[in-house]
Amino acid sequence: MNHVLEVKNVCKFFQLGKTKMFGEQILLKAVNDVSFKLYEGETLGIIGESGCGKSTLGRCIVNLYNTTSGQIFYNEPKGEINLTQASERVRQYHRRNIQIIFQDPFASLNPRINIFETIAEPLIVNGFRKEEINQRVAEIIEEVGLRKEHLRRFPHSFSGGQRQRIGIARALVVGPKIVICDEAVSALDVSVQAQIINLLKKLQEKNKFTYIFISHDMSVINHICDRIAVMYAGKIVEIGEKKDVLKYPKHPYTEALIGAIPKLTNRKNKIKRKSLAGEPPDLTSNMGGCYLFDRCSYKSSECKEMLNELLNTEISNHKSSCIKRNEVELTGL
Numbered sequence: 001m002n003h004v005l006e007v008k009n010v011c012k013f014f015q016l017g018k019t020k021m022f023g024e025q026i027l028l029k030a031v032n033d034v035s036f037k038l039y040e041g042e043t044l045g046i047i048g049e050s051g052c053g054k055s056t057l058g059r060c061i062v063n064l065y066n067t068t069s070g071q072i073f074y075n076e077p078k079g080e081i082n083l084t085q086a087s088e089r090v091r092q093y094h095r096r097n098i099q100i101i102f103q104d105p106f107a108s109l110n111p112r113i114n115i116f117e118t119i120a121e122p123l124i125v126n127g128f129r130k131e132e133i134n135q136r137v138a139e140i141i142e143e144v145g146l147r148k149e150h151l152r153r154f155p156h157s158f159s160g161g162q163r164q165r166i167g168i169a170r171a172l173v174v175g176p177k178i179v180i181c182d183e184a185v186s187a188l189d190v191s192v193q194a195q196i197i198n199l200l201k202k203l204q205e206k207n208k209f210t211y212i213f214i215s216h217d218m219s220v221i222n223h224i225c226d227r228i229a230v231m232y233a234g235k236i237v238e239i240g241e242k243k244d245v246l247k248y249p250k251h252p253y254t255e256a257l258i259g260a261i262p263k264l265t266n267r268k269n270k271i272k273r274k275s276l277a278g279e280p281p282d283l284t285s286n287m288g289g290c291y292l293f294d295r296c297s298y299k300s301s302e303c304k305e306m307l308n309e310l311l312n313t314e315i316s317n318h319k320s321s322c323i324k325r326n327e328v329e330l331t332g333l
């Protein structure tokens, strides 16, 4: 299958100021050497606990943040474009192809402009003609399940679910290829979540979108995704087909995430789940070895030195950065 995007060794470090003692810069490593390919038409879920860098990674991909290092390639039929090195004009052009839907539908809509203007704004920025703007806005509002008369209203007069539909319309109106949904349903109640997920799936089938679906909720990820990438402390610690990752988690952190969902740990699923104690690491410190070391029940002295590089495992394309867990499980220790 063709990939539409490649993220290669991407880092995003935030400068937090200087230390009092020696005046050195304090760097927060929000995304730390992340690499993956995104395949055409798939939904890749990115999961991990709060603060692990999911949104920062999404923002780097849509060019809301400049990366500290690494490269992001957008693949189109004519060839690959290195978005991290392209000129601002080229980046602006391709920004259309990669759009983002945010978590909070209210905060992401300007309360002072009506829904027509809200949805039309990205088209105006991208230089569309007036007739095309009118036509596209009229089409998309119905595609997301709202009506044309809603276009004259302002954001405050909509429910949370409707506001998220407006957010979706705004992201999709320019005709992107890749859509990043950053906790797009997390602020909604469960029944509205299901409606929005079904809408996103329907739009994907119709328009052949490729999705990156960021969430901290494994049940939502389980419902919508084809592949799953698990992030921990700014790194991807495991990536693979959904069924492989959920059934045969290779990393202790993934195992703990799955263990937290009762529905996914029924009797058929025989792996004994282990939960994690402790707190995520401080992303401003210079850690060596495995970032999960202090919290992991499989740890050994080797892990202290081990780098978090993804290793190939016996299931094709299922990669994990843990060297110990499977060894321990296989030898029954």
Ligand SMILES: Nc1ncnc2c1ncn2[C@@H]1O[C@H](COP(=O)(O)OP(=O)(O)OP(=O)(O)O)[C@@H](O)[C@H]1O
Pocket (backbone or CB within 6 Å): 014, 015, 028, 030, 048, 049, 050, 051, 052, 053, 054, 055, 056, 057, 216, 283
């Ligand atoms: N603009 C910024 N300046 C400084 N630090 C930041 C900035 N944006 C994010 N961070 C830090 O980077 C880390 C990753 O944040 P990010 O928002 O990407 O996490 P997340 O995985 O999306 O979390 P959540 O699930 O809560 O949305 C956090 O420690 C956060 O405090």
Ligand SMILES: [Mg+2]
Pocket (backbone or CB within 6 Å): 054, 055, 056, 182, 183
């Ligand atoms: Mg986030």
